[in-house]
Amino acid sequence: MRDVRGRRVLIGRAAQLAELTAVLDRAAAGSAGVALVSGDAGVGKTHLVTALTRAARDRGCAVLVGQCAELGESMPYLPLADALWTSARAAAPEAAAVRAALEARPVLGLLLPDGEGAPGAASEVGQQQLFGAVLGLLGELGRERPVLLVLEDLHWADRSTRHLLTFLSRVLQRERVCLVGTYRSDDLHRRHPLRPVVAELLRLPNVTGVEVAPFGPGETADYLAALAGGTAPVTAEVVERVHQRSEGNAFYAAELYSAESTGEELPAGLADLLLSRVERLSEDAQRVVRVAAVAGRRVDDELVRRVSGLDEASAGEALREVVSHQLLVPAGTGYSFRHALLREAVYADLLPGERTRLHAGFAELLSGEAAARRGSAAELAAHSLAAHDLPAAFAASVRAGREAERLGAPAEAFEHFDRALELWDTVPEPEAVAGTDRMELSLATVRMSGRAGELRRAVSRLRRLLDLADPADIALGVRLREQLASYLLDIDEDDEAVVVGRAAVALLEPGTPGPVRAAALATYARMLLYNDPDAEMPRLAEEAVVEARAAGARDAEASLLVTLGLYRESREADEAVAEVFASARDLAAAEGNQPAALRAAFQHARTKFDRGDLAGATLAADEGVKLALDNGLEWSSFGTVLRSLQYLIHYTAGDWDEAARLAEGFAVRVVRPPEARVSAYALFLEVARGEPRVEERLRWIAPLWHEDYFIAYVARGLAAEHELWRGGVDAAIEHVTAVLGVMYPFETGIIRIAATGLWAQADRAARARAAGDPATVEDAARVGDDLLARARHVAATTWGDHPRAWLGLEGHAWLARAEAERSRLDGGHDPEPWRRSAELFTYGGDGFTYEVARSRYRLVEALVERGERAEAAEPWRSAVAIAERLGAAPLLARLRELGARARLDPGRPGPGPGRANGAAGPFAALTVREREVLKLVAEGRNNREIAAALFISPKTASVHVSNILAKLEVTSRTQAAAFAHREGL
Known part of the structure; x- marks a missing residue:
């Protein structure tokens, strides 16, 4: 705040500012951080963050500030657009860098009011593509100077902004970026959409929660003294009265103290307090405030003049009066309320007719811009609805939904389409206005729900649409059932999916349109691929391909070709199947069916990978990932596995630098299964390199590997290898046993897990032989035989106990590895x-x-x-x-x-007395990890302290210490420590 002399004053927030400054300092040092600032409305969050932005600018940081607006879910990415728009046009030193970064990322330019992307643009913006652009922009700015990004009033954030906040909080790690978000804690009721987001983010180690509490009596006294600026003493009675009435809320206190100074008696309610200051303005100034309250966001001079009806001179004078009374404050190129509660009070005080007329004025103003300025359709829909102009609200909602769909914001598109459906019966000729019928708009709403990840909501809607559909419309019945079956398959309701898919096929009749018939058969054939007790899939799929081609249903043909290719691949060692998948991908992409294209793209890349064509697999995977990102499907089933496969190919080919680059986008702090599936792949490299991050990544993945067998397969399989490198045989065996217990019996991945289990059993047997424990050796051999038998069975058979014709080069190699580990188990x-x-x-x-x-x-x-x-x-x-x-x-x-x-390396000198590397001499038998542990033992650390220093568990530390004592042939930690000191370790 500023006192009456214009001096900057921050009262009672030293601790909170220190917390925020610490996060900023860590970010400047290369460890990105996030701070969530919470507190009641008017408590002083903005003053605190303003002090931080001032400090950041004094340190040479780039500062970007954006605000959310009370427009519900209507405008995706509003605070981001606000921050970029304002920063790019500011006079600050970083403005040129922001403009250059925006020019290099056209996808972000689409969000700005003057963005070049027209509503009819053909290309769609995928959410992950936009997120990646934001991450790239922040990283680029951070290379020049630390970046402070402030997103204010997150309690009003749209869903896409909440997703962006979550994404940045997890992914920002080594960038010099500090992200600060503010929100009203008193607004976060039990069902507020920000509440679970905040709860989730506060679990992350790089997220700091900063609570701005109300003033205590002493702080209120200091605050009022600063407001008075020494012009007159603030009596104890005034302080007590103001503090009691304000309950320590800084904004309330300031307003109450202002009322005290004028001798006006104000009601205790906040609205009356706020409105009393508005009523002191001239009539024109009050009209300007009312216009701004209806706008719901910043307004500029021209907007105020046009909606208020004032001429330019009168509007300018009125704005000057309002600003001088600090009701509106300059913000960027416009004005905003000094506090959101002031806007709410003014808005609530408007007469119903007055409110409607002002909303109608905004709607009329925006109606001419809706086709030209991105985002205006959403505003137009909100203002038209509030003005009771339902036809305009309906048309704008449809238009805003389509715009959000193009922007890759399916959640917002769903909200707009859903609102349009609610208004359908209230407007004349809705089909003509929407350019579609009610059922098609409903299906678009379902599609957006599915794209937003709300699959169960999509299932629920489709079930209701089935109840409402005309039974005589066979084609519609088939479409609804086909889509419902597909979504059921996605949520693992396989049995019901088959029933619904079969029902769709049963409805088919000679008059059913060819594309509808082909889609139903394609979906049903896909369901039968792994669940076909009557062996009907091959015949049905082949006949369906003929029908699809005759009907020109190329996407259905593509889906059928993939299904038949997978079926054929399990029975024939035919290299030509890769081209089948490539053709299917091209067919589906040309038809605009991107989910089907991604399925084919994955199988194309995977087939090349299985055949050892790593260069071809790399190219295919890169193309598939680009297809996913360009269409906002990066978190779809096949979008996720394509990104994982892209990483795995580079890892396999030994291009570990590129694999590491890709893994930078695999968040460590995951909370949902799709994120965990991708994150688990990073363990391949981290385990192989022995990186300390393995432990942290596993801690985040572990709660989710019980929900998804594939997460368990990747993460626990690599966790077993991690333990084996460190000598943790028992822990490795536990991981292997758990993974094998949840995998499907025909999964080829069993071979790799069995080989890892055999590695563990061979190490176990070696230890037992050294300890003279023949019973354990015998048990290890028995378990090893079972593991090898399981690997051999999987290599020879596929689902339904059919002979496996094609295993893949890597599969044969892993089987050989399992055989070799079994030979080692015998001690030979x-x-x-x-x-x-x-x-x-x-x-x-x-x-x-x-x-x-x-x-x-x-x-x-x-x-x-x-x-x-x-x-x-x-x-x-x-x-x-x-x-x-x-x-x-x-x-x-x-x-x-x-x-x-x-002595295989004659050029490498052996360690002399006192050398610490332990390559020979008394420490020759110790592994690198065991020498690290021994150093800590020599320092006098216990197992828990050793575990903390090396990022391992205390149990693993205990195992290492026991191994060290045995290898050094000593009986106590003290003797081992003395040994280490004597040898110079």
């Missing part, structure tokens, strides 16, 4: 299984680079144990070179230890 040292594993992982070229190196490590180990050191040298050097290039720290440590023991 046969190098041939490991040689075969390494050869199969090469795919005839570089192949699966990391797995080639891992197999060669075991090959070298077997050769060394047989005394064949000369033969072991070459594969050892090759494996070391790969591990060094990839940065595969755990594997490299094992290789170097093995090389030191077997």
Whole structure:
């Protein structure tokens, strides 16, 4: 705030400002942070954030400030657009950088009032594409100077803004960005849509909650003294009276103190208090305030003049009067209320007729702009509805829904279409106005609901539409059932999906339109792919392809080709199936059926990957991911797996830098299954490199792997490998057992999990043999036999116990790896299984680079144990070179230890007395992790402290300590510590 002398004063908020400044400081140092500032309306959130923005500008930060408006869900991304629009046109030093960043990202320009994207633009903006552009813009600005992005009044945020807030809170990590959001805590009732978002975000470690509490009596006294500015002493009686009436609310206190100074007696209610200040204005100034209250957001001089009916001179004078009384304050290129409660009080005080007329004035003004200015259709719909102009509200709602759909904001599109449906019966000739009939608009609403991720709501609506549909309209009945069956399949209601899909097919008759018939058959065939007890799918699908082609239903034909391709691939080793999937992708994309195109695109890339064509798979996956992002389907089922496959191909090919770049977009702090599926893939690289982030990522994924078997397969399978690198055999076995317990019996991924389980059992048997425990050795062999039998069965059979014709090159390699681990389990040292594993992982070229190196490590180990050191040298050097290039720290440590023991690297000096690397001498048997643990033991740390320092569990730390004692042949931690000090560790 400013006192009467214009000095900046911040009362009683030192602790909160320190919290916000700390978040800003961490962001400036390269650790992005988020702060959510909460408090009752008028308590001082804006003053606090203003102090932060002032401090940020003093430090040279780029500051972007945007505000939400009380327009419900009508305008997607309003505060973002506000922040970008204002910053790009400000006089601040960063304005040029903001403009340049916007010019480089046209998708963000579409949000601005002068955006070039016309309502009829053909291209659609995917939400993930827009989010990525925002992230890129913030990151670019942050490279030049730290960035402070403030989003005010989030209690009014639209759904897309809430999603953006959640996205940035999870994804911003190393960018020099501080994101601050403010919201009214007293507005967050139990069902307020922001409430669960806040609860979710406050769980994130990089999100700080800052609560702005009311003033205490002393702070109210200081506040009033600052307002008085020393012109007159504020008596204790006034302080007490103001504090009691304001209950410590800064805004109330200021208004009450103002009333005290004029001697006016005001009612206790806030509305009366606020309105008393408005009533002191001239008639023209009051009219300006009322116009601004109806606008609901900032207004400029021209807008005020045109809606108020005042001439330019009178409007200017009235605005000057209002601003001088601090009821409206300059904001960017317009004006806003000093406090939102003031606007609400003025709006509520308007007479019903007056309110309607002013809304009608805005509607008339906006009606000429609706086709030219992006976002105006949403405003027009809101003002027309409030003006009781239902035909205009209906038309604007339809137009706003289509605009939101083009912007990739399906939630807002749903709200607009839903409002239009509510108004359908109240307007004349709705079909002519909407350009469609009621059922088609209803289906568009369902489609937007599904795109927004509200699949169960889509199912519920389709069920109601089925009840309302004319039974005589067979084509409509088929369409509704086909779509319902598809959504049921998406929410895993497989049995009901088959029933509904079969009902759709049963309704088909000779007069059914060809495209409708083809779509129903395509959806039904897809359902039968894995649930076909009567073996009807192949015949039905082949006949349907003929019908689809005859009807020109290319998207249905594409879906059928994918289904038949998958069926054929399970029974024939036919390389041509990749081209079938490619053709299906092109057919569906040309028809505009992007979900079907994504399904085909995934199978096309996956087939090339399975056949070892990593270059072709990379290109196919890149094209598929682009298709998903361009159409806002990145979180759809196949959009998600395509992004994961894109990462996996680079990881497999040994392009780990690119894989790491892609993984930067895989949020660690996940709360929903689709996010966890993508995040789990980042573990491939993090586990292989031994990165400390593994533990944090697993902590976030763990609550979700019980909901989705695929999350468990990826995350727990890699968690098992992580434990094995650290010696945690029992924990690894627990992960493997859990994964195998939830996977479908014909899943080829079982082979990899079985191989990991065999690795664990081989290590377990080795320890048992060293400890003289034959019973454990025997049990490990029994479990290993079961694992290998399961892997072999999966390699030979597919669903329905059909012989598997095509396993894929990686599948054969993993089966060889499982066979080799089983041979190691017996304690033998046969190098041939490991040689075969390494050869199969090469795919005839570089192949699966990391797995080639891992197999060669075991090959070298077997050769060394047989005394064949000369033969072991070459594969050892090759494996070391790969591990060094990839940065595969755990594997490299094992290789170097093995090389030191077997003297495979004559150019590498052995450790002399006191050397700490432990490559030879008394520490030769210790792994790199065990030497790290021993150092901490020597410092006197207990297991819990060791676990915290190394980001491992106390149980794992205990296992490491036990292994160290056994390998050093000592009986206590004290002896081990003395040993470490004596040897210079």
